Every structure is written in structure tokens, then in C-alpha cells.
Amino acid sequence: MKQQIVYKYKDNLYLNITNRCPVVCSYCIKYQWNMLFRGYNLGLKKEPSVRDIIRDLDKRLKEEKSIKEIVFCGYGEPLMRLNVVKKVSMWIKKNYPNVKVRVNTNGLAETYNKINVCKELTGLVDKISVSLNAHNEKVYNYLHKTKIKSPFKKIIEFVKKAKKYISEVVVTTIKHPEIDVEKVRQIAKKLGVKFKKRKYLNS
16 A cells, blocks of 8 residues: 555645654554554655655645645654654745644654754744643653653643744643543643643544
């Protein structure tokens, strides 16, 4: 099955630009679903170039006239390729200014990019969705394997910073037996950002 860079889900187009991620989530469906998603193969033998992404995206946008958002979200952390996200977003803003751009992230981008990531995305990204998936540090560390120290705290700081540079910030969490969804909702409220509960995909 051909690897997919651009794939459609509902009214959005999603960009699968990397399979790399600094976090191994115990519930991640990419392992359970063998890198497949709704009939698409999201396993990348090679990370696509900016040219590859734009070529495929332009073709799909010309075919699909009702796209509401373009979302950086595949089976990996898109902000591990920050420069690619910036260049592709810049192209979208220039050529399809009426289409919104969103990034789905684990909120740990500043740890490995070593710069103010949110500032870099100013004017290029309309919305950022941050996966918190825990209501405290202990639960986060239980559900996620990462070499990053104090990841929960770093995600909270990322959300605070994102508010300063990106117009719409959303904290999300999955409905999981170990996660107190209401507590995450209250964290989002305290941070002054939107909240969204996502389905726990385990089959």
C-alpha cells in the first residue's frame, strides 16, 4: 500500500510529515493499527520534502473544494520538523488564504527545538491543538515513555506561551481509564484556553 503524505478525514486534509516522536504513548494506535488509519498507510519509509508535501497538497486542494482546515497531524510529532511546518504553512497562506492551518502537537516542541516555537509559528498557524492526556505529572509519566524530564510541566508552559502567539489554542485529552478528564478540563479553563475530549481509540 502506497504511503500517504496527505489524507482526508471528515472535512479536513491532514499532513503526515514524520513518524518520529519524542514520546511513546501506551495507547498510541499507530502500533495497534500497524501504521494504518481509516484505509490510509501512514508509515513513512522516507520523510517527505517540502516539495513533496506541497505537490500532493496542491493536487488534493484542487480536487477537494470544501476543505475547512489543513492539519499537521500524522503518526508522529509534526513540530520535530518545524522548518517544514513553517515553509508549507507559508505556502498555504499565500496560495489558499481562506483555508485554516492547524497543528496537532504533544506540546514538547520547545525541548528539542531549543527556540520559541510558538513565536516561529506566528501568522502561519491559526490553531494549535495540544495533547495533554494526563491530569498530573505522575499520570503522564505512567502513560507515556519519554526521555524529556518533567514533560507535564513543560506542556503546561507550552500552552501558556502558545496563547501569546496563536489565535486559537486547544488543550485536548482522551477518555482513558487513568485520566481524570474533568481535571484536565479545569486545567484548560485555568489556562484560559479551549478544551476538547477525544475518543480513546483502542480497537
